[in-house]
């Protein structure tokens with residue numbers, strides 16, 4: 156189900172908790188909501204639809220790939236850049252890494268490990284940062 160995008164900074168600054176199999180509907184809602192906003196958004200964290208769980212969805216080509224409880228296990232190639240966010244006004248400076256490795260659960264709650272580079276890696280880093288309650 157497509158959900159409304161949360162823009163309340165007080166809510167977005169709250170930390171997110173690990174997701175469980177009870178959150179399967181949240182995963183689907185996040186995919187549906189990203190798909191409804193693909194013209195202006197390349198990734199989304201669950202707190203952007205009002206759920207403080209560690210779930211993100213990332214645009215990879217035509218696909219919207221969900222990652223549950225993602226953790227960055229390796230990062231190389233530090234650089235400085237600027238990003239915007241569908242939940243916030245304007246553009247903010249941030250530090251990112253060109254290549255990352257991520258442990259996560261897929262939509263079936265199966266353990267996965269992936270390596271990502273460049274723009275895809277940047278999106279994943281941005282969305283995971285939402286778990287900490289930082290406004291980026």
Ligand SMILES: [Zn+2]
Pocket residue numbers: 239240241242281282285291
């Ligand atoms: Zn964001």
